[in-house]
Each structure stands twice: as C-alpha cells, then as structure tokens.
Amino acid sequence: MISGIFEMPITDESYPFSSAERYCHLSAKDYVEREYRVDGTANVYRTADEDGGVEVMTADVPYSNRIVVRAPKDPAQASGNVVVEIINPTSFMEIERMWILGHGEFVRSGDIYVGITSKPNTIAKLKEFNPDRYAFMSWANPTPERPFDFDPEQLVRDGALPDMDISYETGLFWDMLTDLAWLLRGDSDLNPIRDYPRQAICLTGWSQSGAYLFRYLNSFAYREEVRRDGRVFDGYLSGGGIHSMCIPVNQYECCREYAHHLLRVEHVEEPFIALQTESENGRFESWRTLMPDSDDPDFKYRLYEVTGASHDTQWSYVDYYQDDEDLKRIDHLPVYVGKHAEANAYPSQYLFHAAFRNLFRWVRTGAAPATCPRIELDASGENVKDALGNTKGGLRTCLLEHPFARYSNTSLVEPGQGTVDKTSDKDGLFGHMESFSASMLKELYGSLENYRALCERDTAIEVSQGFICAEDAQAIVDFAMASARERGLN
Template sequence: MIKTMKLIPVTMDSYPFQTAAKKCNFDQIGYIEDEYFMSGTADIYSETDADHKVEAVYKNAPYTTRLLVRRPRNVIKFSGNVVIEILNASAMMDIDRMWVNSWKYFTRNGDIYIGITSKGHVVDALKRFDEKRYAAINWDNPMPERKIPEESSPFGFLEQYESGLYWDMQTDLAKLLRSISELNPIRHYGKCYLYLTGWSQSGSYMSRTIHSFSYRQENMVDGPLFDGYLEAGAASALAPTNAYEMTQEGFFGNGTIPKGGVIMSREPYICINTESENRGANWIGDSDLPDYKFRTYQIAGTSHDSYYNIVEYYEGHLFEDAKKASCELKFGGCDGEPLNTPYEFVFNAAFRNLYSWVRDGVPAPHAPKIDVVPAKPQDFDALTVMLSSGKMKYENHKDAFGNTTGGIRMAALDYPVGVYKSYSVRENNSYDAMFGTLYPFSLDKLKGLYGTLSHYKDLVNQSAEETIALGFLLKEDKEEYVDRTVRLAEKLGLND
C-alpha cells in the first residue's frame, strides 16, 4: 500500500541522482523532471510451485523508494503513453538505460517517463552521492533471521536489504497511475497507457512480473496491470521473488543455448537483444496468440553497452555524479575503437511499434533472428571468461568480413567500416563481454569498398530507407542515423 508520495525539491546544491533535466535540455524542449519519494508497505513473497505462483511470507514491511518523473510541461502535449522503467541496479547504482537510449523519442512524442529505484543494492550509492537528500530511502530487510543463502543471484546478496519489497511497489504504483488519487503524481494528465520497460537485470524483473504478478486476480480488476512491455538486453530468466532466493532458469551464459525462451504475455511484449545476449536468450520466436503476444528483435553488430550509452551520454556532470557514487563509466578496451553502432534508433522504432500494437491493434513487425551455428572447438568466445561453462557452445554466424549475419540489419552492417565484436580486451588481457569493439578496416580497404564518402553516404541512405520500410527506423530519425553512420567512415579517413 502506498501511503505517501513526497516531492523532493531541487536546489543549486541538491538534485536527483541521474537527473536528465540539464543533459537533455528540458527547459528548451518543454519538459519537467521531478523526484518523488514513494513510501508505504509491501509484502515479501516466495514461490509456491513450478508455475511461479507466489504467496506472501511477510506482510506490510515498510519501505521508501524513489521515482524520477519526466513529463511534458504542457498537459495538452501528453501523448497518453507512460513508460515506467525499472531502473537497472547491476552496477550497484541506478541506471536509466532505456531513457538514455530513447529520450529523444519520448520527449518528441510527448510521453511521460517514470523511473523507479528497484533494489536495495543502490541505496549505498544514492547516499554516497547525496547523504542528506537520500537519508529517507529505506529498503531494510524485515526478516534478518533467515539463513543466508549458500549461493546468491548473479548480482550479489546484501543481507541488510530486501529486494523482494519491489513487487508490491511496482503493482501499487501501476494501479495508482490509473487513478485520480491525490497521491498520483501525473493525475492531471488524464487517461494513460502504461508500458513497463527494463534493461539487462531489469528484464528479469519483467519476466517475473508476467509469470507471478500481472495475472493475479486482484491485479486485473479494471484491466491489465500494464498495457505493454519492452524488455532489452535480457533473457527469459525470472528475478528472485526475494533476496534469499535464486534467479530462475533462463539466465544466459557461455554461448550455450538453453531451452527456448518464452514469456507468456497476454499484452504485447517486445524484447530487444544485442549480440551479447542473443544466443543465451534463445527466444522460441514471435507469436500473435491471445495469451502469447511476443516479438524478438535482435540487432547485429551491437553489444550490451555502447560508447553512446555508457560514455557519451554521461559526459560532464553525470560522469562525475556516477563517480561520486563509486561507479566510473568508461570503455575498458585497450585496442580498436569502442563499439558505437547506433542501435538506440531501433529502440525508438520498437517503442513506436509497441504503442501501435497496444493502442491501434497493429501487430509489431517481425524481424529475423541473428544466425547462430555450433562453435568449433578452437573458436574464441569472450563470454566463456565471464559466465559458467556449458556443454554445447554456439556462436553467431559470420560473413566474409567477420561480421554477424541475420537479425535487424543496420547500415553499419550492410556497409561495414570494420569488424564489429561484442566484447573488448582489457590491458590485463581479461575480457569485457558487455562492451564491444570495432576493429576498423584500413583506409585502402574502405576506398576499395566504397570509393568516396559521398558514395558511402548514398549507400547508407539507401539502407536507411529499407530499414524504415521494414519498421525498424523512424522517418524522423533518418537524418541523425545517417549522419552518425557516415561520420564514423569520415573519422576513419574516407573522403571525397
């Protein structure tokens, strides 16, 4: 139960962690950012059967979490879409990755964005950033007498916090946002469609939501809990219901192919994967069945993190803020160029496709999967370094250039300027399987392939038009998409 929704003022000396107002020029584009502390009580749940049903094992634990609310200043410009992002906690701090990828589309479209702190693991980082501002944040473990698990989830165990508080926070927030309650921070905007979104670990929260919470009878009284879902950078794994349970099957690892991933959603559900995750996610495929509305969008030539969304976006005070919270955002590779295939434009199109599917009943376009083949014993796979070993290894199929085939084809892969790897090599010879590397072609090879920069731009334009026709690039994004792709070729020396 949500008891209070407190607006936290912004001053010269105190502002929200991961604030977007300055970075995204809210004053110029007509947007407002508010931070609220949402306080109430939540039950702690545990799984009861193989169908992932849950029951409460502790009732009415107190909590205080935070919401980042980004909205059009003018109510008339509201699109009717509310995107709720489960803020990612994998780096032990809040990361609003879906916002970072698609904020230009959200604000251009008039969407409301709400980011919710989703795990106690980030509490310490918030307080390192601004101890006074975040003193009230509370994810305290109400059952510390439980036996500490011998094994924990891949993201660690902190006995002082209870991640299981999240489920009632999310459910109660969704219901509140559809109400006219004075606690609803967007009540003046009227009727809305709710879309749940999340990146990486947060994707497992979405799987858990579908399997254990969305279709509980009390959560379907006045319609669905959420109208649509857009997951990215994740698989079909279910987040633990509480801090003392393990992540459920479906977590990808080591280039193996687990049994096919399925998320049985009655509402439209789109999942985007990069080359860092496509093999492990291993989605069975698309569906338009009434109880299984699903699309898999797999983007070749990409990695979990990119230069844009882990370095460029944070340049300036956001980098310093993250550093203050003890997280330094940088490319750790020691050779090649940080991978920066502009996949955020596909994210924009995916949100558009989801909105159309939900609001207009127009099913989202289908996309081919990335091609995978059995790996040869001598083939290198950076994931092997990071994740647990499996019996049968697979790899993404490569073309004559060494780039991946299949999937959603961006201009960078149709007309490559190098070899696109989904991992990077650090100076200590370890591997980062989440941040990829571009190994550029020589200038002679670029000239042999494309001749001049003008010709290269013509080819990229043609590729962009084809991607628009397929539904994976928005017309209004074409100019920036083409410019970013061509600028990389120019940076590598291609000219007229």
C-alpha cells in the same frame, strides 16, 4: 499499498541522481524532471510452485522508495503514452538505460517517463551521492532472524552475489511496482501524473531489469489480486534481457534452482517487444530460450536482435554521462576499460526509438509491427560472421549492410575488470570496433557520395518496415557518412 508520495525539492545543490535535466537539458525542450519519495507497505512473497506461482510470506512490510518522473511541462502536449522503467541496479548505481536509449523518442513524442528504484543495493551510492536527499530510503528486512539455507557472506566474498545484504529485502519490489502502476492509472491526489492523459502505460527494463520484467510477467502480472479486473500494464519492452537469470522472488531464494521455462516469457496477453544485442542473443541461455514471434491473443510477441550492438556501448554507457563530476566524486563514472583503440559505438538508440513507437502503436491500435530475421547461430550458439567479419542476420541498419568497421560484442581487458567473469581477460558485455582502412573503404564503396547513396537507400527500406523512425533516418545516414569520412573515404 502506497500511503504517501512527496515531491522532493530540486535546487542547484540538491537534485536527482544522474539528472536528465543536466545531461539532456530537458527544460529547453519544454520537459520537466521531478523526483518523489514513495512510502507504503508491500508483501514479501515466496515461490509456491514450479510454474512460478507465488504466495505471501510476510505481509504489509513498510518501505520508503523513490521514483523520477519526466514529462512535458504542458499536460496538453503529452501523448498519453507512459513508460515505466525498472531502473537497472547491476553496477550498484541507478542506470536508466531505457531512458538513455529511448529518450530521443519520448521527448519528441510527448511521452511520460517514470523510473522506479528496483533494488536496494543502489541505496548506498544514492546516499553517498547526497546523504541528506536520500536519507529516507529504506527496504528493511522484516525477518532478520530467519536463517538462510546458504551462507550469504560467502556468496559475497566469492563474488557470486556481490550485492547481497541481509539487512534489506529485495522482495518488496513486486508490490511496489504493481501499486505504482495502479496509482498511475487512477485519479488519486497521490498520482504525480494525474493531470496528464494516460491512454497506455508500458513497462520496460534493461539487462537484469529485463529479467525482473520476465519474472513479473511469469509470477505476478496475471494473479487475480494484481490484475484487479484489468491489466496492470498495457505493454512490455525488454532490452538486453539476461535469460540465464531467473530473478528470485525474495532474497532467501537467491540460491534456489527455478524451472527452466521461467527464464523466458511464454504467456503475455499484452504486446511485448524484446530487443537483444549481440552480447546476449547467443549467450546467457538466450539461444536455448528463443520463442517465435506471435500474434496469438495469449502471446503477443516480437523479438528484434540488434546486429552490431553490444550490451554496453560508448554512447549508452560512457558518453551519455558526460564525464560527470558527481559520478567521479562517488567513484562510479562509467568508463570503457577495454584494451582496444575503439569501443563499440553502434547507435542502437535509433532502433529503440522505433521499437517504443511500434509498441505504443500496437497497444493503442492493435496494429502489430513487422517481424525481422534472427541472428544466425552456429551449433554452439555463437554468432555466424560474414566475409567482412560482422554478424549475419538480425535487425540491421546501413551500418551493417555497408560497414566501415567490424563490430565485436566483447573486449579484451585486464583480469578483474570484466563485467561478468572477474577471472577472465574478456569483457562479454562491452564490445569494441576495428575500423576498415581507407583503401578497403575505397575498394568497397568507391566514393563518399556513392556510400551516401547506398546508406540512404538502405535506410529508406528500414523506415518503410518500421524498424527506424523517419525522424531518425537522416541522423543514421549522417552518422555513417561522418564515420566513413573519418576513416579516409572521400
């Protein structure tokens, strides 16, 4: 239960971590960014059965957490759409990847964004960033005397669970999320968006946070005490979800083996759109956990596999942060460490713009979005390549139909620098590109003007199918044109 929400003052010296006002200039777009301290109590749960059912292990544990809210300055300009993001904690800092990929659509449509800290492993970096601002944050373990069935320190040393800390309890999050959702729906004085229209509230998460979303749907969203005779969220959108990871309900279950079916969602009564990049579609068990698109009342589902994109890209992981001096100061500025000349720079944000728009349309009108082909896989679950070296099938744009480069979902790195396997010389999450030569582009497309015509024709088809927003069509064509021109097509 949430007992208090307190707006945190923003000054030139004290502002939210990775502030979108600083990166996106929100005030110039008539948006405001606010940050809040959230105090309350939450239950810690344990898994009760193989179907993902849970029961209370420890009740009413106190916590202090944070949320960040971005909304139109004038409530009358709000769309009535609310996006709640489970902020990604994997790199030990708060990465608002779904904001990064979706804010172009949120801001132009008047959507409200609410990001919630989802795991206490990021608190240390928040306090390093600003010890006074974030001194209040606490997810203390209510049962520190309880023994583990494994050696937590050994898991940290081995790198299996590098972010584990037995002084806190990750399992507090589930009630934090539920209670926040119901607060945002109501008219309590505590609700930070109570003056705004709120017709549709949807949950989103990226990568590990996408796996959090899967677990929430499988174990919490349809419990009677969670639903309260209604729906907690009106829709769901996961991005880059990791299907080899079943999020434990509490930290004491970190080494527990869960039923395989909990790696995916098999029941969802609200619209659910999943976007996967080439980094995850065949790896991390994704090819073993595929589900068909469906309009069934008990499984409203679309899967879009974004051909060309890797899990991290130059724009979504590096360029967005604009070489931020604050992130340098805490030694956490995202960089590309691959050995290749070009990092993967696929502009997947435009496909996320359309996916969020489709989700809210589906929620509010019942009109389900179009389906699209899946990426072609071989018998080992690896992506099948075309004659130019790009992946076949999937959700495509003109950048794949008329490529100027070969897109890879991996990069060669120095051992120890990989995201997943520190012993490998390959990073499986941040890919690279290999540009075509000017002579090859000339042979493929003849001239820059012909290339423009091809890209415009293909993009118009994508717009008509709802995979690209009409407002983004010119930007995609311009991106393709500039890229081809830089590589020598004239």
